[in-house]
Each structure stands twice: as structure tokens, then as C-alpha cells.
Amino acid sequence: MLKIGVLGTGHLGKIHLKCIQLAEETYELIGFYDPDDAAARQAEEQYGVQRWTDLDALIAAADVIDIVTPTTTHFALAKRVIGQGKHLFIEKPLTNTMDEAKTLLQLAKEKGVKVQVGHVERFNPALLALGDQPLNPMFIEAHRLAVFNPRGTDVSVILDLMIHDLDIIQSLVKSPVKSISASGVPVVSESADICNARIEFENGCIANLTASRISMKQMRKVRFFQKDAYISLDFLEKEAQVVRLYDTDAAPTQLPQDNLMELETQSGKRYIHLSMPETAPVNAIKMELESLAHSIERDERPVVSIEDGYRALDLAHQIMDQIEERLIAARSSS
Incomplete structure (x- = not known):
């Protein structure tokens, strides 16, 4: 059984604490670290888990660390975890910048640790239901819409929502990206709140993605079109x-x-x-955490590896850069 510690007890961090406790045959939850006294007290009372005030001591005592903190803190925390030779689960997106992601990627290789990135939609029952069905999509359409929630506005809608679909698409389309055309608009925050991206791959596949966090309704759908089939996945309805x-x-x-x-x-x-x-009812977060343990025990590549997280982040940043260029050009011409 692997000893695991959790960093961060916000909304998602508390869900992770609960899921780890449910995975009692896989993990021993030894405690959590959170500098926020109020959040820490609530986690202690709600889950009966020990709070550690010494971050490095918690890392040293664990086999695996689960980072569930704001994206801007990912790099500094992950660097300390990997630097101590500990396996890591880190929520998406991997880091805030590509330079940070590149540093972690290299450090993880040097230390020989397993790193899994929390692209939880890989464990959605809708996608899992396809099993080993042959997939060779040549056109993909994705819509990921959410009602506005201030909790996610520390990053662009591309890093907050679209990155899920970028990860799924890159896991299925085994071809390099050829070109990107993207546009987006900041409406209620400083970064893009709604955007569209058209991605063309070297093999001719086209992906058209839309993400919005100012929608009046929730939607998480992806449609794949290929020579012999049409496949529709509803991640919300599973x-x-x-x-x-x-x-x-x-x-x-x-x-x-x-x-x-x-x-x-x-x-x-x-x-x-x-x-x-x-579709089988599953606890996707519990499943992704358990899958990391399996990859550690069997010395296998994690289902969503750090390389996968890096590729999704790289594509997300290319989209964000293009949107920013368009916005600058629009402002200068007005």
C-alpha cells in the first residue's frame, strides 16, 4: 500500500481526500498540507485527516503526493515533490507556463518518478464505454460549455475547460499538429472566457473546438467522424x-x-x-488516482503521463498566444 499526502484542501482538494479514503486498498492517506487555517480546520473536522504544517516533512513521509492547488502554485510544489524522488499526481493543467512544464518534464525523467496529470475526462464512462472500438477520426467537433463560476477564472478558459478536449483529441489522433486558427473574447475576466479553435493535423484530421464559461447551460460533448462511423460522446450525461x-x-x-x-x-x-x-458508473477521480498506483506498482507509463500533460498544455498555449495576438491587433486598430 502506498502512502499518499495531499497538497491543497479547497473544493477539489476535499473531493480528492474523500476519493483517497475510498481507495483504502490502494492508498494510506497520511495527511495533507494547506497554509489556509480555515480550510485546513474544515478538512480535519470533515475527513478526520491529519494536517501537516511542514510541507517537506509530509513529502518525505509519503510515497505519492497529490497536488490539488491553484495552477500558479503547481510548478514550485511539483518541483519540490519530484526533487525528493516522490511519485506525483497533479491536477490539470500541468503548470502555468511552458518553461515550467519543460523543467518538470526533465526533472521527472532524471528522478525516474511516475507523474500523472489530472485530465479526468480520460476516465469518463462515456469514453471508457468505447473500449477497444477502432477509432480513426478525420473530423472532430467538441463543445465544452459551463455556467460562470468565479472559482476558475485564475486561468484562461482554454486552460480551465478546453484543455480537457485537447488532451482527449491528442490521445486519439496519432499525428502532429499542422496548423491552428483560434479566436476568443474576454467577457467577465481578464483572459478569454469564450473561444473557438480549429486544429489541423498532419494526417488531415480537423478538430473544431468551442469552450465557454459564460454559457446559460452546461455542455460537454465530443463528436468523432471517420470513414466508417460517427461517434458521439456526452461527458456530462455519461x-x-x-x-x-x-x-x-x-x-x-x-x-x-x-x-x-x-x-x-x-x-x-x-x-x-x-x-x-x-456505460458503467465509476468514480472517475478515484479511478485516476488508483491508476497512478497501478502504474507505480507495475512500473508502467501512467494513463495520463506528464508527457501527455505537456502536449495538452503546449497546444493550449499555442491557442492562447494566437488569441492574444488577435486581441492586440483588434485593440490597436480600434
Whole structure:
């Protein structure tokens, strides 16, 4: 069993404390560190967990540290954790800047520690329901909309919301990014609150992403279009829908036995099959924390590695840079 300490007991930090306690066969929760006395007292009372006032002592006593603090603090904390040779779970985004991320990436390699980044949508039942279904998307459309919450405005909407979809897309499209076209507008904060990005990959795949934190409704949907299928994932409702095409000369053993319809196309008749893969109820945060433990025990690459977190952050910063250039140009011309 791995000893784990938590840094940060804000809204999400408290959820992590609860999930670690639920993962009692995987982790021994030895305590937390939080310089905020009020938040620390509440965590102690609510979860019965020991508060450590010496950060380095907690790091030294643990096998794994879970960082659930504001993004601006990620780098300094993660550097201390990795520097002591401890495994790390760190909430997304990995860091605030690319220079910080590059430093952590190199340090993690030097120290030989496992680092998992908290892109929790990788563990969403809608995505997990696809299992090993063949995915080769050539067009992707993603919408991630949220009602305004001041708690997330310390970073751009790209780092707050869109980065989830950037991570998922890069995990599925095994091709380098060729070009990016992005625009965004700050409405209620100093950084972009709504944005759209069009990403073209070297293999020809196009991804069109929209993120907003000033919407009147919640939405977290991604749609994949490929040569033989249309796949729709609803991360909010935790539902998946797959529409797949089959040739009429396909072997009977290759065809589903239900919900099969004929479709007339320019190249002749084909079969169309609609399915809604069963989704299993899971605690995604508990699952991602447990997956880090498994990667440590088996000496395997974490499901969402530090390299994955780095790539998502890099793409997010390219989008933010382009939006900032557009905003500067618009201000100077007005």
C-alpha cells in the first residue's frame, strides 16, 4: 500500500481526500498540507485527516503526493515533490507556463518518478464505454460549455475547460499538429472566457473546438467522424452513441445481429448499425488516482503521463498566444 499526502484542501482538494479514503486498498492517506487555517480546520473536522504544517516533512513521509492547488502554485510544489524522488499526481493543467512544464518534464525523467496529470475526462464512462472500438477520426467537433463560476477564472478558459478536449483529441489522433486558427473574447475576466479553435493535423484530421464559461447551460460533448462511423460522446450525461457502416459483402460474423438497417449510397447498398455502448458508473477521480498506483506498482507509463500533460498544455498555449495576438491587433486598430 502506498502512502499518499495531499497538497491543497479547497473544493477539489476535499473531493480528492474523500476519493483517497475510498481507495483504502490502494492508498494510506497520511495527511495533507494547506497554509489556509480555515480550510485546513474544515478538512480535519470533515475527513478526520491529519494536517501537516511542514510541507517537506509530509513529502518525505509519503510515497505519492497529490497536488490539488491553484495552477500558479503547481510548478514550485511539483518541483519540490519530484526533487525528493516522490511519485506525483497533479491536477490539470500541468503548470502555468511552458518553461515550467519543460523543467518538470526533465526533472521527472532524471528522478525516474511516475507523474500523472489530472485530465479526468480520460476516465469518463462515456469514453471508457468505447473500449477497444477502432477509432480513426478525420473530423472532430467538441463543445465544452459551463455556467460562470468565479472559482476558475485564475486561468484562461482554454486552460480551465478546453484543455480537457485537447488532451482527449491528442490521445486519439496519432499525428502532429499542422496548423491552428483560434479566436476568443474576454467577457467577465481578464483572459478569454469564450473561444473557438480549429486544429489541423498532419494526417488531415480537423478538430473544431468551442469552450465557454459564460454559457446559460452546461455542455460537454465530443463528436468523432471517420470513414466508417460517427461517434458521439456526452461527458456530462455519461453516454456514448456509435453509428457504424458496414459493406453488404461483409461476412455475417462481422455484422451485429440487431439494429441493422440497409442504406443506399452512391457506391451501392451498405448496412448502418446504431448502438449505445453500456456505460458503467465509476468514480472517475478515484479511478485516476488508483491508476497512478497501478502504474507505480507495475512500473508502467501512467494513463495520463506528464508527457501527455505537456502536449495538452503546449497546444493550449499555442491557442492562447494566437488569441492574444488577435486581441492586440483588434485593440490597436480600434
